[in-house]
Amino acid sequence: MGVTKESVEATLTQKLQPTYLKVIDTSGGCGASFDVEIATAAFVGKRMLERHRVVNTALTEEIKDIHALSIRKALTPEQWEEQNAKTTAAA
16 A cells, blocks of 8 residues: 555654654655654754654655655754744744
8 A cells, every 4th residue: 555644653653752743745646755844852962864864764664665755844842842932922
């Protein structure tokens, strides 16, 4: 059947226990393509490239069948809260 939005969400939830996770299927019916926004304590103390590697490692099996994966946001829970506070204050 291939990789689905739900399977990517389930794997990331199980392996990284995010406080925030958003997976968007951008495939348009052509292959498996996803955008990911994630906030997890697993990113604390890691630079952006390391955070992307954490996500890619968590999705090792799925990556074999994914055409494109875009990690739009890879934040710590604290960074996520700060970002949301700024967005809420601006609204």
